[in-house]
Structures are given as C-alpha cells and as structure tokens.
Amino acid sequence: MKEDNQIWNEFDDYLKGRLSTEEKDAFHQKLAINSELRKSFDDYKQSIGIIHKNAFKRDIASVMAVEKRRSNQRNKYLYIGIAASLLLLITAVLTITFMNDETSDVAALYQPYPNILQKRDITSDPLAIALNDYSKKAYQSALAKLNDISPSNDTIRFYSGLCHFSLGQLDQSISSLEKLSPQSIFYEQSIWYLGLAWYAKDDEELALQYLQTIKSGQFNFREASDLVNTLRQK
Amino acid sequence: MKEEEIAESIINGSGRQKRKAISFLYKSCFPGLKSWILQSGTEAEAEDIFQEGLSRLYDSLYYRKFNFESKITTYLHTICKNLWLMEQRRKKVLFNSDLLEDSSELPQPMIDQEIINPLLQELGENCQKLLEAYYYENKSMAKIQTEFNLGSEQAARNKKYRCLKRLIGIINEKGLNYESFIK
Numbered sequence: 248m249k250e251d252n253q254i255w256n257e258f259d260d261y262l263k264g265r266l267s268t269e270e271k272d273a274f275h276q277k278l279a280i281n282s283e284l285r286k287s288f289d290d291y292k293q294s295i296g297i298i299h300k301n302a303f304k305r306d307i308a309s310v311m312a313v314e315k316r317r318s319n320q321r322n323k324y325l326y327i328g329i330a331a332s333l334l335l336l337i338t339a340v341l342t343i344t345f346m347n348d349e350t351s352d353v354a355a356l357y358q359p360y361p362n363i364l365q366k367r368d369i370t371s372d373p374l375a376i377a378l379n380d381y382s383k384k385a386y387q388s389a390l391a392k393l394n395d396i397s398p399s400n401d402t403i404r405f406y407s408g409l410c411h412f413s414l415g416q417l418d419q420s421i422s423s424l425e426k427l428s429p430q431s432i433f434y435e436q437s438i439w440y441l442g443l444a445w446y447a448k449d450d451e452e453l454a455l456q457y458l459q460t461i462k463s464g465q466f467n468f469r470e471a472s473d474l475v476n477t478l479r480q481k
Numbered sequence: 482m483k484e485e486e487i488a489e490s491i492i493n494g495s496g497r498q499k500r501k502a503i504s505f506l507y508k509s510c511f512p513g514l515k516s517w518i519l520q521s522g523t524e525a526e527a528e529d530i531f532q533e534g535l536s537r538l539y540d541s542l543y544y545r546k547f548n549f550e551s552k553i554t555t556y557l558h559t560i561c562k563n564l565w566l567m568e569q570r571r572k573k574v575l576f577n578s579d580l581l582e583d584s585s586e587l588p589q590p591m592i593d594q595e596i597i598n599p600l601l602q603e604l605g606e607n608c609q610k611l612l613e614a615y616y617y618e619n620k621s622m623a624k625i626q627t628e629f630n631l632g633s634e635q636a637a638r639n640k641k642y643r644c645l646k647r648l649i650g651i652i653n654e655k656g657l658n659y660e661s662f663i664k
Contacts, residue, residue, distance in 0.1 A: 252642055263493055263619075293657075294545055294648045295616050297597055302617040303491075307532050308501040314511075315528075356508070373527070429495045432620045435487065449502050462628065 254284070258291045313325050313452055353447040356470060359384075360436055378406060386410040401431035408440060417444050435466040442471065451478050487553050488542050496618035506535065509554050514561050521569065530568065534561035596657065603651050606645035613643055 260266050261274050265463070278285045326373055327334060362382040371377045377392035390410040392404050408423035421444050424437045442457035461471040482490075482505045490502040510533050518527040538557050541547040549594065601609050611629055614620045621629075626637040 252638075255645065256644070290649050290653065291645075293610075294645060294652060297600065297648070297652075298538065298612045298616050299543060301601060302496075302607075304532070304536055306496070306500050307535050308504055310500050310531065311507060311511075311528060314504060314507050374602070386505060413543060416515055425497065425501065429624060435626075446631070474577045 254287060255291060258288055260354060262292065297428070313456075316452065348379045353443060356443055356474065357412065357447075359404075359413055360433075362441075363407075374402065381406055381410060382411070390414075401427050401433060405431070405433040405437060408437065412444060417448050418445050421448075435461070436464075439467045439471060442474070446474065446478070452479060484549065484553050488547070488549075491539060491543055493619060495620070499617075503535065506538075506554065507552070510561070514558065517562070518565055525564075526568070530561050530565050533564055537564075545636075555636060557638050596640070600648070600651055600655070604644070604648050608640075608647060611637075611641060612644050612648065 261271065261297065266274060270370070278288060321362060321443050348415060359381070362378045364375045364378050365382065369379045373392065373396050377389050379395065380386075380389035380392060387410075393407045393410065396403055404423050408420045411420035421440070421441060424441050424444070427434050428436045438457050438461055442454050442461070443449075445457065446454035455475060458471045458475045458478075461468050482502065484559065487502045489499040494502065511527075514525065514531055516528040518530060536556055536596050540554070541556070546652075547553070552557075567663050574593075607629070611625060614628065615622075622634040622637045625631070625641070626634050629637065629640070631637045631640060
C-alpha cells in the first residue's frame with residue numbers, strides 16, 4: 248500500500264503541475280524506461296479521467312440549465328417591457344420595493360468578518376495596518392492598502408472582498424471572493440459571503456448554489472439554512 | 482477570462498472555478514452555435530451538441546491533445562460544428578438508404594457514458610464523491626476529512642487510496658483501456 252501510495256502521490260504531483268522542470272524530465276525518463284510504471288500511470292490517469300469527465304459532464308448540464316433559465320427570464324422581462332409600458336411601470340415599482348426589502352435583509356445578515364490579525368504589530372506589518380483600517384470600518388482606505396500588498400494571497404483577497412461588500416461594490420466583492428482556493432482558511436466563510444452577495448444582487452439561483460453547500464458545523468450554517476428556506480419559498 | 486485561465490480552471494481549478502469556466506464558454510460560444518444549428522435543427526439539438534463539444538474539449542485538455550495553437554473558444558466552436566455536420570450526415574444516411582455505401586465513415590456511437598455509468602455504480606456513491614472531491618474539486622484532505630466525517634486526514638488519505646484502488650481494479654477487471662473512454 249505504501250509503495251502504491253508513494254507512486255500515486257508522484258503521479259498526482261505530475262498531473263497537478265507541481266513538479267519542477269527537472270523533476271518532470273526525470274519523471275518522463277522513468278516512464279520511458281519502466282514499462283510497469285508506464286502501465287501503472289496509464290491506469291491511474293485513466294481512472295482519474297473517468298472521475299473528472301463524469302463530474303465535468305454533470306457540471307456542464309447544471310451550468311447550462313442555470314444559464315438557460317436566466318436567459319429565458321431575461322427574454323421574458325424584455326417582452327413584458329415591450330408589450331406594456333404601464334405594466335413595466337408597475338413592475339419597476341414592485342421591483343424597487345422588493346429590492347429595498349432585500350437590501351434591508353442583506354444588511355441584517357451581513358456582518359463583516361472579524362479582523363483575525365488584531366493582535367499583530369500594526370506599525371510594521373502592512374497587512375495588519377490595512378486590516379486595522381478594516382476594523383475601523385475605513386473600507387476604502389483598507390482596500391487601497393490591501394491592493395498595495397504584493398504578492399496577493401487568500402487573506403488579502405478575502406478581506407478585499409469584504410471591503411467591497413461593505414462598500415456595496417458587489418461585483419468586485421464576488422470577483423475577489425471567488426478567487427479563494429479551497430485550501431484557504433477563509434474558504435468556508437467566502438461561500439457564505441458569496442451566497443449573500445448574489446442574494447443582494449437578486450440572483451437567487453446563484454445565491455442558492457452557494458448557500459446550499461454550507462453544511463452543518465460550517466460557518467454561518469444556521470443563517471444559510473434560514474436564507475435557503477426563504478429563497479425556496481419564494 | 483484568458484485562454485490559459487480557462488484551461489487551468491477546467492483541469493486544476495476548484496469545482497467553482499470549473500463551473501465559472503463552463504459558464505464563460507457557454508456565454509461566448511453557445512448563442513452563435515445555436516443560431517447556426519437552428520437553420521437546420523432544433524434548440525434541444527443545439528444543446529446536446531454543445532454539451533458533447535464541451536465534453537470533448539475537456540478530453541483534449543485533460544489528455545493534453547490541445548496545443549493552444551488556436552483559441553479555446555474557436556476550437557470548441559469547430560468541434561461543435563463538426564459534431565453537428567456528422568449528426569446531419571448520420572441522419573441523411575439513416576433516411577436515405579442510397580448513401581449507406583459510405584457506412585464505414587459513419588461516426589461511432591457515443592458509448593463513453595454507457596461504459597462509465599456502470600463502473601461508477603459499482604464503485605459506490607461514497608467513493609465516487611470522495612474521489613471527485615479530491616481530484617475534480619481539488620479539495621484538501623482536511624476538508625475531505627470534515628465533509629466525509631472521517632477521523633483524521635490520514636483516514637481520509639487511506640479511504641481515497643482504497644477507493645482509487647477499487648476503481649482501477651474494476652476497470653482492469655472489465656478489460657477496459659484508454660480508447661474505451663475516448664470517443
């Protein structure tokens with residue numbers, strides 16, 4: 248088992264592009280001279296390929312269904328608009344009322360995530376300085392400082408996303424939060440904020456897509472479940 | 482989205498990044514393809530062709546057959562167009578027996594899912610989901626441990642090992658190989 252596991256770990260590193268050029272060359276050489284290893288690699292790659300392909304096909308179907316529903320919805324609104332301007336006026340009034348309700352819902356649900364670096368030395372650490380502004384709700388200034396830090400990382404992306412959210416810049420917030428890798432310590436939290444951002448943008452399907460993945464024990468599970476129930480009842 | 486970003490998201494991205502790439506390709510390619518197919522087919526056929534085209538694009542990226550000499554969107558468009566032309570030709574052959582002389586050039590039936598589904602059924606849902614979480618969604622072992630209620634990261638690793646070994650075993654038992662899965 249140990250031996251297989253070691254070999255598979257090397258295959259993983261190769262397929263996921265984690266090997267350096269030298270390591271990759273060495274790996275290619277090993278494959279060229281060792282037919283048993285080559286067979287093992289083919290079996291491995293083929294098995295992972297099946298898993299990938301099956302999941303990818305499922306994702307294609309699900310994304311296409313969402314996009315189609317969206318497009319149908321857009322067309323429906325267009326026809327309504329052309330057909331009756333009076334109805335459009337009423338719809339606009341209703342939409343504004345609805346959006347106001349939603350905005351107040353979001354305001355009640357949105358709590359900026361605490362600054363986890365509060366205890367760091369804020370005189371020398373640029374991230375701590377930026378997050379100090381964030382703690383003081385000086386989001387514009389925090390954003391400017393976060394943007395200046397290079398290279399960027401998931402902590403910076405997460406807090407930048409929250410600054411944008413707090414400033415009502417939902418598209419930028421989503422774009423920042425979506426870049427977090429699943430390995431990030433803020434990944435679970437980002438799912439909640441992404442769900443909330445889509446909800447604030449009135450895209451209930453995408454909001455549901457995120458919120459439904461929050462499981463028991465994960466960040467804001469109760470709030471997410473409540474919101475999912477509300478959205479399903481609509 | 483940039484070309485490299487699309488490929489990277491599809492092969493090495495998280496589930497979310499993959500769906501984002503699919504969504505991007507859908508928005509970039511599907512409307513044009515649909516208009517073209519609607520000249521001689523239906524919207525449902527356009528959707529089927531696009532799904533199949535994306536699936537083949539995936540194969541090309543995963544098995545590194547795509548060389549980035551053309552744009553991914555152009556490549557996808559070409560695959561879809563060819564698939565539709567093949568489908569048109571197949572229909573003509575079916576409806577016009579005079580053309581059956583050309584049967585050697587008929588496209589092969591689409592068999593991959595027919596092979597994959599029973600394999601995955603035999604593997605079991607839990608194993609399939611765990612392998613998907615690690616390989617497809619690129620989740621960490623720590624996350625998998627929590628999601629699958631496993632005692633430790635090592636237990637998650639062991640489970641992943643057993644599931645993969647089982648899958649390879651099933652494939653070998655059935656005497657399947659690379660060509661069996663690629664259309």
